[in-house]
Amino acid sequence: MGRGAWAGPxxxxxxxxxxxxxxxxxxxxxxxxxxxxTELAAVLRKWVTSYALGHASPEEIDDLGMTAALRLAAGRALDALPVRPDAVILDGKHDYLGAPWRVRTVIKGDQSCVAVAAASVIAKVQRDKMMAELGIDHADFGFADNAGYPSPVHKTALAERGPTPYHRLSWAYLDALPQWRHLKKVRSCTDGSVPEIEGQLGFDF
Structure with missing residues (x-):
């Protein structure tokens, strides 16, 4: 979760x-x-056999690019599981995980696969909570409501105050902010795009 956000992991x-x-x-x-x-996430944490969360920081996203950052976060989630799954179901059409995992990609998997849907709900609730906590010291950015995505409140605060320590400084939004453009980092991704891949893993075996 959070692959298209301007701030946060x-x-x-x-x-x-x-x-x-x-x-x-x-x-x-x-x-x-x-x-x-939020209610469903609480139920799912008890319903699933096991689950684990992995994160990649804004700094890691800037340094590695989104695809590699997702791979890093996914690896951390996998390493935290108490058991090793036989197969991985990834939501979307891109396999950003790769070997040694046996991966199956499913477009709109969060609407057709219960494991992916459960992972989607748990991940979003957890990330939204993290962003609300990060926003306590940066109330003008509205992280509790926008979770780091480009809402009008977020855009206004960013233009007036510049990026927080939680912003992704390789994102293209800085190109439109001349007063803060000097803070932009060069990403390792050659095209500077955000791959259209989901930030959840589902395991079902």
Whole structure:
């Protein structure tokens, strides 16, 4: 989660599920209200067989690029699992994980695979909580509401105050801010784009 945000980490959740009936209403986290998503995440943490979270910091995103940062975060989530899964289901069409894992990509997997949907909900709730905590000392940026994504409040604060220590300084938004453009970092990605890949892992075996 958070791959398109201007601030904060990218977060990956690895979730292993059994054969039990999933909680009612489980789907892509982005299709749920904040209240329902938060309630469902609490249920899912007990429902899944196991789960683990991995993060890559804004500095790591700037240094490595988004694809490598996602791989790093996913590796951290995998390493934190109590068991090693037989296979990995990644949401989207890109395999950013690679060997030695046996990977299957599923477009819109968070709407069709319970493991990926569970990972999606847990990851988003956790990252949103992290961003709200990071925003305590930077209230003008509205991180508690926008989670580091480019909302009007976020854009206004950024133009007036410049980036916080939690901003990704390789992102293209700095190109439109002449007074802060000198802070931009050169990314290792050659095209400077954000790959269209999801920031969740689902495991189902």
């Amino acid at each position: 990218v977060t990956v959740c690895a979730a292993i599920t059994g054969l039990r009936r999933p909680p009612e209403g489980l789907t892509d986290s982005k299709l749920l209200t904040i209240k329902r998503r």
